[in-house]
Amino acid sequence: MTKKVQKRDAEASRRRIIENAIALFSKKGYAGASMDELAKMSDLNKAMIFYYFKNKKGLYEAVMHEILQEIYEAILAENKLHDNPLEELEGFIRTYASFACAHPYLPALLLKELSDSGAVIPETLFASMRKLFALFSDILRRGEAQGIFHDVIPMVLYFTVLGTLNLMVTTKPLRVKAAQLDDIEVDTCAECDIDEIADYLIRKIKLMLQQEER
Amino acid sequence: MTKKVQKRDAEASRRRIIENAIALFSKKGYAGASMDELAKMSDLNKAMIFYYFKNKKGLYEAVMHEILQEIYEAILAENKLHDNPLEELEGFIRTYASFACAHPYLPALLLKELSDSGAVIPETLFASMRKLFALFSDILRRGEAQGIFHDVIPMVLYFTVLGTLNLMVTTKPLRVKAAQLDDIEVDTCAECDIDEIADYLIRKIKLMLQQEER
DNA sequence: CCTTTAATTAACTAGTTAGTTGATTATAAA
DNA sequence: TTTATAATCAACTAACTAGTTAATTAAAGG
Structure with a gap:
């Protein structure tokens, strides 16, 4: 054909x-x-x-729906490969990271939308965004119930993960530029690729969740 | 007078x-x-x-410079009250959190700016933003040298802190709204105030940094 | 081949945008 | 009181904005 x-x-x-x-x-x-x-x-x-x-807002709505659906499906597919909260959490972070890196418009749009507190976003998108969070939240809650995670506040941890990954992706060009002029000693992590960052974040999030408070 | x-x-x-x-x-x-x-x-x-x-960009520059200077001074002042990395880190997070909450334009503008990867931002702001990061980075590096922090990548941890706090502040209205319609079971943390969140984050960041990898 | 319908276009409107200009005030110094 | 200067304003421009309209063209079905 x-x-x-x-x-x-x-x-x-x-x-x-x-x-x-x-x-x-x-x-x-x-x-x-x-x-x-x-x-x-x-x-x-x-x-x-x-x-x-119909109009600009309608287009924006379609755009946001599209990308949120895409990331949600990618993460859901990955999630089905695992059957315990720890692996599911790892999978969530890793999938989000590589998707965000491959499609950098996602972090840019998400941060813009969230920093506006949904100025443009309509009800339907609101629901889409919550689906992703509901999945994340569920993983943590089950982990807590099984006694492998402790002291869990899903909303905060969700933004910890999204915040870190989104900012690392969107600031990449800025960080590379900073490394070039390089007048002071700070390391902007210009060379790190997103998989290293995801690994690091996973390691750290595990420490966060698996340890009891001391 | x-x-x-x-x-x-x-x-x-x-x-x-x-x-x-x-x-x-x-x-x-x-x-x-x-x-x-x-x-x-x-x-x-x-x-x-x-x-x-002069022009819109010049105004924007002045605005950004103003608020970055303000937050930097607030954090620097707090920082001088302490003399060990752990307390300094705590102070950094707590001060940023309460400043961001009292002046919610800060998170909104910062997230917008960072999600643009410096589309508008000029050189001078670039420097201002780095000053804040340099301070944070220095705290972590000293902590690592003293053996109280482990496995430190300042850039990632910086965005972990900023990402979490900024998003928690900017999404507050959105989260409250979500809690009201409340059709599903997710907890959007609508009631949490920023100081609780800062405490939680500090607790978790300590676990991240003080534990060796298992 | 003809007709209907879906896809596409050029040309338009009415309102908004950042930025300018030249005149006009108020203030402080001489 | 006069003069110089700094602050303010009304009115303007030229480009750009989202969105509309009515005519036109391509494809598919009968």
Whole structure:
């Protein structure tokens, strides 16, 4: 089944818009992203954006839904490979880290959204974000019930993991630049790759959770 | 010395602009903040903004410099009260937390800036941000040298602390809202106040650093 | 081949944006 | 009191904003 060369392909046009919108929103933020620019990037008339997504907010909603769904599915698939909280937690962190690194728009968009306290986000996204947290929370709660984790506050630990990984990804260019001018002695970890960072974080989170308070 | 009522006071006007700009940028982001709106908020003609700050970027620079300087001084002052790395680390986290809570524009602006990877940020700010990290890094390095901290990567731990605290502050409204609709069982920590969170984080960070890897 | 429908476009609107200009005040120094 | 200067403002520009409209073209079904 050879794909026939069509001049019109609704599905493809829609995807082109979404794909470019992800890049644009994550680079410039919601307010900074121009629909004129997006149309040019996507090689389509601007009216098409509104034809497919009604308005800018609708497009943003679609973009956020898309990426949250993607990361959720990746993590859920990984999660099914394990059957104990410790391995599940490791898997969560590792999968999130490598996904975030492979798709750096995720951290950028997530941090922008969260730093706004959901200024743009509508109800539906709200639900998507909670699904991911619910999964994380469940892992920790089960671990606690089994006596392998102690003193657990899932919400805080969730942001510890997301905060660390997201910031390490988004600040990468900044940190590399800092390492180059290199006037003072601080190590900005410019060379670390994300898997090392994930390993380190996992090691540390284990110490956090497996030890009783001293 | 009674303050004479003047119709013109450059210092006061400048401050009014900066003060309102902090609120506006942290609420709407760089692109979303309108200079027309800022002028109205500040009860001044828009031209005054450009008279004092040259352009929007210059204003943003001044705003960021202001708040980074403020938090740096608060933390430095606290730091001088202690003389061992463990207490210094505790002080750092606690001071950052309570400052961030009292001035929630700080987390909002910092997360926005960092999620942009310095899209707007100029060289001068870059330096300001590093000063804070250098202080944190130094505490950890000394602790490691004294054998009370182990397996230290300051950059990662820095973002662990900042990520956790900033996200807990900025998401507060979102979490409260989530707790209200409360359809599923997840605990969003809506009631926790920032000092409890800081205590929890300190406890956990200590476990991270004081234990050898098992 | 004709008709219907879905996809696409050019051209437009009405409002907003950052930034400018030149005149006009208030204040303090001479 | 005059003069110089610093602070303020109204009115403007040119570019850009999200979103609309009505006409046009391509494809698919009968």
